[in-house]
Amino acid sequence: MSDSYLKKILMKLKKGGLIVASASKNGGYQLARPIxxxxxxxxxxxxxxxxxxxxxxxxxxxxxxxxxxxxxxxEQEISQAFHQAFAAFYDQLDQFKLDHLLKEDAVGTIDWAE
Structure with a gap:
């Protein structure tokens, strides 16, 4: 993955309020909320x-x-059908939290200096 593409993704996640950036010497990105x-x-x-x-x-x-x-x-009927479909789709995604994807001992930090 190119550096520029990764930066675009990180900026979208930051704009979405999912991560925060620190510009200090030991800075980087971290989650803005608990996982x-x-x-x-x-x-x-x-x-x-x-x-x-x-x-x-x-x-x-x-x-x-x-x-x-x-x-x-x-057009009203089509719009309503799409609205209901999006609502059901987003409700299902909202129930799936990221911590479900991790093993209990998998959460941590990476020391990039090593």
Whole structure:
């Protein structure tokens, strides 16, 4: 992984409030919250920066169907279906905490000088 790509990921995680950076001699990055308080949803949304209100419809159907009420109703139904799907997706990700991925003795620090 390139240094620039890693920095982009770290900046997204920092902007998402998941990590903090220290610019001191012994600085670096560390979690902003306890690992058990960070979910996969937190990581996903920080990296993807996508929310369900960013769903944009192309409105191509207005050129196919002459009835604007039909178009508006159909778009509303599609938007609602996506909203419900995103809500269920994010609820599932929010239940999965990062500490679930680690063995009990695996949490620690790395001494990069060694």
């Amino acid at each position: 058990g308080a960070i979910s996969i949803k937190d990581v996903f949304t920080a990296l993807q920066q996508l929310t369900d209100d960013q769903l944009e419809l192309s409105h191509l159907d207005q050129y196919i169907f002459p009835d604007p009420n039909h178009v508006a109703q159909s």
